[in-house]
Amino acid sequence: MKKLDMKSAILILMLALTACGKKNESEPVTSTLPGRNGVARSVSELKHKRIRELFVVLFEKNFSPEEWKFVFDQTNILSSNKKKIRQIEGLDDDASSEIRGKLITENAGLLTALSEKSLFMMNWSIQDENCKLSLKDFWQLVCKPRNINNPLNGGLPHGVGAVEWVNPDPITSVTKTPYLRIRLQRDLEEPMPLAYQMELRLKEERITEGESWFKGEALPMSDSVFVRQDGTPVTGVFPYGYAELTLGN
Amino acid sequence: MKQLFLSALLVLLVASGDSHAQMMSSYLREQTGTLPQGRILISVVGVQSSLDRMFTKEGDSKSLSSNLNREVKVNTIVQDEPVRGAQLAGMFLSNGVDLADTVGAIEGSMTGSVNGKVPVIGYGVTDTVGVYLNLPVIEFNLNANYRFVQSEKMKAFLAKLRDSDQTSVAKEFEVALSTSLENKLYRSGYEWNTTLKKNVFGDARINVVKVLNSGFSFQSQVQPFVILPTATDLSLQDLYGLKAGDHRLGVGLKYAAQKQWSIFQFNTSVTATHLFPAQQGRRLPKDNADELNEYLDEQVWVAGGDQLQGQVQMRYLFPRWVGLSFGLDWKQRWNESWSGSKYSPDLYGYAEEKTGSSLFSTYASIDLNSIQSFLEGGFLFPAAAELGVGLPIVGRNAIAEPVIQLQGTMFF
Numbered sequence: 001m002k003k004l005d006m007k008s009a010i011l012i013l014m015l016a017l018t019a020c021g022k023k024n025e026s027e028p029v030t031s032t033l034p035g036r037n038g039v040a041r042s043v044s045e046l047k048h049k050r051i052r053e054l055f056v057v058l059f060e061k062n063f064s065p066e067e068w069k070f071v072f073d074q075t076n077i078l079s080s081n082k083k084k085i086r087q088i089e090g091l092d093d094d095a096s097s098e099i100r101g102k103l104i105t106e107n108a109g110l111l112t113a114l115s116e117k118s119l120f121m122m123n124w125s126i127q128d129e130n131c132k133l134s135l136k137d138f139w140q141l142v143c144k145p146r147n148i149n150n151p152l153n154g155g156l157p158h159g160v161g162a163v164e165w166v167n168p169d170p171i172t173s174v175t176k177t178p179y180l181r182i183r184l185q186r187d188l189e190e191p192m193p194l195a196y197q198m199e200l201r202l203k204e205e206r207i208t209e210g211e212s213w214f215k216g217e218a219l220p221m222s223d224s225v226f227v228r229q230d231g232t233p234v235t236g237v238f239p240y241g242y243a244e245l246t247l248g249n
Numbered sequence: 250m251k252q253l254f255l256s257a258l259l260v261l262l263v264a265s266g267d268s269h270a271q272m273m274s275s276y277l278r279e280q281t282g283t284l285p286q287g288r289i290l291i292s293v294v295g296v297q298s299s300l301d302r303m304f305t306k307e308g309d310s311k312s313l314s315s316n317l318n319r320e321v322k323v324n325t326i327v328q329d330e331p332v333r334g335a336q337l338a339g340m341f342l343s344n345g346v347d348l349a350d351t352v353g354a355i356e357g358s359m360t361g362s363v364n365g366k367v368p369v370i371g372y373g374v375t376d377t378v379g380v381y382l383n384l385p386v387i388e389f390n391l392n393a394n395y396r397f398v399q400s401e402k403m404k405a406f407l408a409k410l411r412d413s414d415q416t417s418v419a420k421e422f423e424v425a426l427s428t429s430l431e432n433k434l435y436r437s438g439y440e441w442n443t444t445l446k447k448n449v450f451g452d453a454r455i456n457v458v459k460v461l462n463s464g465f466s467f468q469s470q471v472q473p474f475v476i477l478p479t480a481t482d483l484s485l486q487d488l489y490g491l492k493a494g495d496h497r498l499g500v501g502l503k504y505a506a507q508k509q510w511s512i513f514q515f516n517t518s519v520t521a522t523h524l525f526p527a528q529q530g531r532r533l534p535k536d537n538a539d540e541l542n543e544y545l546d547e548q549v550w551v552a553g554g555d556q557l558q559g560q561v562q563m564r565y566l567f568p569r570w571v572g573l574s575f576g577l578d579w580k581q582r583w584n585e586s587w588s589g590s591k592y593s594p595d596l597y598g599y600a601e602e603k604t605g606s607s608l609f610s611t612y613a614s615i616d617l618n619s620i621q622s623f624l625e626g627g628f629l630f631p632a633a634a635e636l637g638v639g640l641p642i643v644g645r646n647a648i649a650e651p652v653i654q655l656q657g658t659m660f661f
Contacts, residue, residue, distance in 0.1 A: 068339020203417035
């Protein structure tokens with residue numbers, strides 16, 4: 001009887017100890033991390049595509065938040081106007097033509113305002129350059145200028161290295177989502193001091209029949225040299241510019 | 250002989266003291282005495298505790314998960330980006346988001362446990378002098394998760410981006426926000442593990458017990474000891490900062506006394522520990538508000554961290570093989586002193602303030618032993634087992650969870 005009492009006492013103590021164990025107060029929260037290798041895309045999807053339009057803008061260092069706000073204000077209106085233009089595309093009534101004309105004029109003014117704030121701006125279309133994706137040892141951008149007098153030809157850079165899809169690690173990479181990487185290079189040609197290499201990180205924004213529209217960033221290499229409008233060479237450009245690209249047949 | 254056996258089984262607990270860096274309410278049931286000459290003792294003490302709640306440096310009991318829960322302001326994001334901060338600020342301002350607005354909140358959960366096993370081996374040099382060696386092996390288990398919950402303001406901002414043909418920018422922002430905590434940890438040189446399980450050694454301790462008084466009604470002893478820097482896992486990438494030992498050479502002295510009235514025993518002890526200075530890697534806060542300790546210095550001269558511990562215990566002895574104990578335990582660890590040349594002295598000062606800890610706890614236990622039966626020929630081996638629980642009452646920088654302790658001992 002005494003032994004039984006002792007066993008009971010031990011059992012009660014053990015139960016009491018178990019009850020002292022802390023219970024979780026809340027359910028574990030499920031991580032919302034995206035899969036790091038969830039995208040498998042091939043550049044061959046874009047084979048023989050040509051650049052319809054390319055727009056790159058870079059800025060000087062040490063912009064204040066207010067100066068950046070001005071830049072984004074301009075680009076937001078530009079984006080909005082482009083959307084409106086696209087929405088009335090194909091309409092040939094007078095009202096639509098008039099609206100389109102006003103929007104195009106407004107965009108030209110916005111681009112001028114942006115170019116005044118920028119250190120480097122490149123803006124050309126298929127009429128100025130013939131750039132297409134070709135498969136040699138790897139997929140690369142091959143360009144031939146058509147209109148060398150375009151003042152926004154960016155010094156006619158050529159593609160270097162492979163054009164490829166990159167699926168970055170969202171934790172360790174500055175860019176979080178998959179992007180198309182295109183590298184452009186402009187070699188030094190005296191007397192013009194302009195010489196740069198930059199990486200375009202482009203994300204597919206919209207696909208229409210025969211056309212893919214990309215938006216993203218332009219990351220110039222730190223040893224790149226750009227030229228101000230007054231002809232002064234500048235190194236140490238702000239490392240995150242803006243890029244827009246349209247690919248089509 | 251009987252008295253010495255009874256005494257010796259409890260001395261090992263003295264040897265298996267609070268060797269891990271995290272202060273917890275582990276208890277040592279005190280009894281004076283040591284092994285008879287030529288006898289060997291082998292024991293394992295198992296300690297288990299949850300890691301859910303900790304006492305902060307201010308003394309509040311706080312869930313570990315609460316360290317992950319925080320509101321994120323636009324300003325926080327902007328200030329965390331040394332290169333792109335102004336650009337991001339401009340983008341937010343251009344889209345109607347004020348820098349004081351809330352981007353959202355990180356909601357996290359963190360649960361875990363610590364399991365310690367402390368093997369002890371003891372030898373009776375004489376009937377009044379014994380040597381004991383213990384080496385803690387600690388297992389840490391942690392599960393952590395988090396998610397980012399966008400504020401209404403941020404949802405509106407992202408919707409505006411999508412509406413203006415900037416879906417990819419909105420997506421980039423969403424991913425950046427949902428991975429913001431891990432990105433921050435990565436940039437600060439931490440490893441983020443949702444499931445952490447590691448087994449590490451603590452600091453080994455050699456104890457010499459010298460019995461001073463061995464009468465029935467009053468017994469006392471002194472116990473000098475040496476701490477050897479055997480602790481492994483000195484990684485500075487561990488986000489949780491869980492350490493199994495200081496990895497510093499140390500010396501200490503303990504005095505214990507026991508008074509017995511009939512079947513009641515009153516025990517008390519005082520232990521002082523001094524740790525010698527050593528050069529070690531340390532994490533430092535970038536400023537007084539940095540709780541993440543983003544900076545890292547591999548060569549910090551660490552001194553101080555001395556400790557004092559006191560206990561009082563009352564034990565009720567059943568006539569043959571059962572004892573019930575109740576005790577109070579107080580531990581104090583003073584701040585460490587850090588110096589280094591990599592950063593400003595202020596940063597080492599900020600870090601030092603977080604190093605001290607203290608804990609006042611109580612415990613209850615039941616112990617069973619077969620020594621009496623062994624002496625009477627009823628058992629093959631003299632052995633003992635004890636099961637108990639320690640309950641923290643107040644503390645600072647210490648584990649605020651109950652600790653369950655199980656111990657088995659055999660004599661040879």
